[in-house]
Structure formats: C-alpha cells, structure tokens
Amino acid sequence: MIVRMVLASLRRRFRQLALILVAVLVAAGTVSTLAGFSARSRDRMGSSLAAFGPNLTIRPQVGGPESLPVAALERVRKVPGVQTAKAASGRIDVRVEPARLDEVARAIESRVEGIEARPLLKVSESDARVTRRLTMVLFAVSAVSFLLALISVGASTTALLGERRTEVGLLLALGYTGRRIGGFLAAELLAAAVLAGMVGQLLGDLAAGALADRLLGPGSGSFITWSGFVASATVAALVVGSSLFLALRRIQQLDAARVLRGE
Amino acid sequence: MASDLVKAEGLSRRFGALRALDDLNLTIGEGEWVAITGPSGSGKTTLLNILSGLDRPSEGRVQVGGVDLAGLSARELSRYRQQTVGLVFQQFHLIPYLTALENVMLAQYVHSMTDKAEAEEALRRVGLGERMSHLPSQLSGGEQQRVCIARALINQPPLILADEPTGNLDAVNEAVVMSLLGDLHQRGHTLVLVTHDPSIAARAGREVRLEHGRLAERLVGAAR
Numbered sequence: 123m124i125v126r127m128v129l130a131s132l133r134r135r136f137r138q139l140a141l142i143l144v145a146v147l148v149a150a151g152t153v154s155t156l157a158g159f160s161a162r163s164r165d166r167m168g169s170s171l172a173a174f175g176p177n178l179t180i181r182p183q184v185g186g187p188e189s190l191p192v193a194a195l196e197r198v199r200k201v202p203g204v205q206t207a208k209a210a211s212g213r214i215d216v217r218v219e220p221a222r223l224d225e226v227a228r229a230i231e232s233r234v235e236g237i238e239a240r241p242l243l244k245v246s247e248s249d250a251r252v253t254r255r256l257t258m259v260l261f262a263v264s265a266v267s268f269l270l271a272l273i274s275v276g277a278s279t280t281a282l283l284g285e286r287r288t289e290v291g292l293l294l295a296l297g298y299t300g301r302r303i304g305g306f307l308a309a310e311l312l313a314a315a316v317l318a319g320m321v322g323q324l325l326g327d328l329a330a331g332a333l334a335d336r337l338l339g340p341g342s343g344s345f346i347t348w349s350g351f352v353a354s355a356t357v358a359a360l361v362v363g364s365s366l367f368l369a370l371r372r373i374q375q376l377d378a379a380r381v382l383r384g385e
Numbered sequence: 386m387a388s389d390l391v392k393a394e395g396l397s398r399r400f401g402a403l404r405a406l407d408d409l410n411l412t413i414g415e416g417e418w419v420a421i422t423g424p425s426g427s428g429k430t431t432l433l434n435i436l437s438g439l440d441r442p443s444e445g446r447v448q449v450g451g452v453d454l455a456g457l458s459a460r461e462l463s464r465y466r467q468q469t470v471g472l473v474f475q476q477f478h479l480i481p482y483l484t485a486l487e488n489v490m491l492a493q494y495v496h497s498m499t500d501k502a503e504a505e506e507a508l509r510r511v512g513l514g515e516r517m518s519h520l521p522s523q524l525s526g527g528e529q530q531r532v533c534i535a536r537a538l539i540n541q542p543p544l545i546l547a548d549e550p551t552g553n554l555d556a557v558n559e560a561v562v563m564s565l566l567g568d569l570h571q572r573g574h575t576l577v578l579v580t581h582d583p584s585i586a587a588r589a590g591r592e593v594r595l596e597h598g599r600l601a602e603r604l605v606g607a608a609r
Contacts, residue, residue: 123487123494130482292478295439296536297467297495299460379439382478383430 128309138285139314141278146318146361147325149264149271150354154326155333156260157353162334163253176208176215177242178227186236190214197234201226253337271361279311279365283372290373291381304370311362319358323350390415390544390575391436395445398431398598405431407598408445415543418567418576420589428598429579430548436577437470437546438462449544467496471537471574473547473566477529479521485532486517489539496540507535511565527558534565538574545569547578551585563588 132139180198182190195214198207203226206217216239218226227239283290293303327350391413398406406428413419421429434440435447438454447454449469457465466472479488489504508517511531521529530550537545547566551559563585570576578589586592594601 123490123499126487127480127483127491134482288478289480292480293491293495294463295437295466295472295478296492297463297465299463302495379434379437382439382474382476384476 127306128313131306131310132313135282135310138278138282139310142275142311142314143318145271145274145278146315146358147322149267149357149361150319150322151326151329152260152264152267153357154323154350154354155329156257156264156326158327158330158347158350159260159333160257161347161349162330163257163337176206176217177220177223178216178218178230178239179242180214180216180230180234180237180239181212183236183238191234191236194234194237198230201229201233203229256333256337268357268361271357272364275361275365276368279307279369280372283307283369287376287381290376291378294376294378295382300370300374300376303373304366307369307373308362308366311366315358315362319354322358323354326350326354388415389413390417391447391449391577393432393435393445393447396432396435396442396447397444398428398435398440399443404598406435406442409595409598409600411593411600413575413577416570416573416575418570418588418590419578420586420592421577421579421595422581422583422586422592423595423601427595429595431598432595433546433548433577433579436544437472438465467540469542469544471540471542471545473530473533473537473545473550475549475552477521477526477533477553479529479532479536481521484518484520485513485524485528485535488521488532489536492536492539504535504539507539508532511535512561525558527554527561530554530558530562531565534562534569538569542574544575544577547576549579549581551580551582559585 180190180194182188189212195207195209198204198214198216203218203222204216205219208215216230223241227241230239231237290303293306294300323346327346330347330350389412391411393409393411396406396409396411397404405426409428409432411432421432423429431440435442435454436449438457442455449465452465452469454462454465479485480491483491485508486501486504489507490499490501493499493504505514505517508514511534513528513531513535516524516528521532524532530553534550537547545566550566551562554562566576566578567588576589578585580586
C-alpha cells in the first residue's frame, strides 16, 4: 500500500519533486567532485615515483661546486634508510624507505656537504599549488551548493506539504499519527534523494577523474571513489533529513479539523 | 433501552471570546440515529469535531464507549479515530491520485492490514462494484460520497459521524446516500449526522437542535 501511494504521489508531483532532485543532485555532485579529486590527488602526489625504483635524487648544491664530491656515493650508501644508490650523469639516484623519505633526505644533506637531496614526486610543486587552490575552490563551491540545496529542498518540501494539507488532514482524521504520515513523506523524499545522490556521485566522480587527469596526468584506480560515495550519500541524507524534520514539525502542528473544513 | 454510547456533560468549546459550544449536555444511545441541526455558527461541526477526537473541549467532558476523550493523549486519540469512528465529509476528501478501491484500503491500512476482498465488498455494498479502479476525478459527486461512506464503514466502527453528507449532492444522489446511511443504521451503527436540511433531519430517530452552542432538543420519529 505504501509503495503504491509513494509511486502514485511521485508520478503526480514529478514537477515539484524535480527541484528537489536537481538541488540534491548538484550538491551531491559538487561534494563528490571535491572528495573524488582530493582522493585522487592525495594518491598521485603522495606516492613516490615508482614502487621499487629511485625516489630521491642527489645533485650538487645550487651555487656550490659544479660536480658531486668524489666520496659522495659511498657516504650516501652508509646513511641509514638508504636501500640503493647509483651514480648517474651529474647526480646520484637513491632508493630509500618511502615512509622515511624526508627524514633520509635531511640525513644525507647533513652528512654530505655541497649536495641537495630532493624527493621525487609525480607532480611538481607548482602543480601541487594549483591542486591545493582547486581543492579550496571546490570546497567553497560544495559548501555553497550544500547550503542552496538545504534552502531549496526545505522550501520545496514546505510548499509540497502546503499543497497536501487536505490530504494530511484526512490521514490524521482517519487515525494516522503524524509520525506515520511523515513516513510516507520520507519514503517519497528518500526515493528522490537516492536517485539524485547516485546520479550526482557518478557525475561528480566523472568530473573529479577528468580534473585529476588533466592536472596530475593520467592515473590508475577505480572510476568510483569510496570517499565520493560517502560524501554524496552524506549530503543527500543531511539535506533530506533536515527537510523531513521541518515537515514533521509542520504536520504535528496541523489542525486537521480546520483543514477539513477548508479553513 | 440501549446503553449510552456518547455522553457529553457541561461541554464547552471556546475560540478566544467566542463560545462555539456552551455547557452542552447530550447523550446518544448505542444504535441511535441522531441528526444535529441548527443555524450556521451554532456549534454543530465543533460538536462533531470533538466527538471525532479532532478537537478537544475547553471545559466539560465527553465519553464515547465509556472512554473520556479529554484524558486521551494525541496517540490515543489517533487510535480512537482508527477503531471507534467512521467519518463522512461533505467535501468527500478522497485522495485524488488513488483509485476508489485504494481510498477505501487507506482506512484499512491505518487500522490493521489491508484486505482487498473486504474493501471490494464494501464498494459493492455502496453500489460501486464496477467503479473500483476509477480515480475520484472519474467519479460523480454521488459516487465519491459513496466511496467516502465505504471508507467510513470498512473498519466496522460503532460510531459514524457525517458532516452534511448530502450537502454537495443532487436529489437523486442524496436519496442514494441517505438510503445507504439508513442501511448502516439498520445494521446497528450509531449515526450522528449534521445537516441544515429538515427533510434529511426528519429521517433520523432524533433531532438535536443547537443554537448559540446550546441545546434546543426536540424529538422526531422514534423518540428516546
């Protein structure tokens, strides 16, 4: 019975529900883009160049001697944490324990004079700056779209309830409790939120993947990110939950006798 | 003599300075058909709302089936409406996107579980066996009121409250609806009917006339 009621009501009120769908979709989409992009950039920026290859390079210090000191290779090999060290043209390629990359780089610089030890990352520092800025912009856009979704879904739910005052009054007169009527409304809103949240997450992860590929270069990993799913589901639940809370309060304040008299 | 189903003592309902009901005393016996009449603003609908548990008295008390409605919580009043009262409205108040059958089943759903066969039988009883899958917009006013009556009687409530049930109907449909209400009365339901129409009131066993929220009772037909 409840399924039949919800489906019939959704069909009848598709236009009104469209605004709720769009608002949740945009909010879930932007938040999912933010979460997906952050996850991808963390993945790509934080990892070393290769799983088993060199992840640190040693070059002569800028403004110092033009070539590396003669005993530099031997001294580097003796630094704790260094796994392999190999001389290349004008530099030494070193593989260190990934978790101790910065610590070992500092140790090498303190033990061998006139050199610079730099961890190798997939992205340059300028790329990292751009990524950070983009993440901040995405965060701001997500916050705004979340607030707009809260306002517009709240307003739509209130308008929807206003149109259905007689229906709610009748259900109260038949003996339905406010909570049970809220359950009908929740089922309708949840159906809309689940649909909008899923589409929003797909679009968001698609956008996040495209942004990450463009800024950080093509990477591997799944198309859908777990953090994107959690973010879009949380946004949809928060938006719908707060609207439902307001709707339940309105239902409980409704005077069925006056409504059914047409007042 | 049948025992009293409804017993109101010193019943008052104020809306600000306005006294819609003023120290009203009234008893209605089990299986009785009572017509509540009176001019607009005399408190007829307010009395019906209090009897249906949709409103509460400002003073006095009203007992239905031995239960004092003033002492019930909101949840208990919901249960009272589910189990004790069947409502028939002048405006029918059917859910527009549900079929006639589903509108009847809606009342079953709140009471217990839905029973499609039982709902179909209720619609057949009001002469709508062929119109079960129609939406309210596809039904005439008289047919909509018959759906409303089927919905009111589906849970077999002891008390049926009807607010101007023929107010929006033509003469033919009025006769059909009154015949159905008479049938319900014959089956033992207690019927309280609010009406402006003296010919409708004359069909009841007793007419209770309200003026300025007070009782001006006179007897019609089979007096108690």
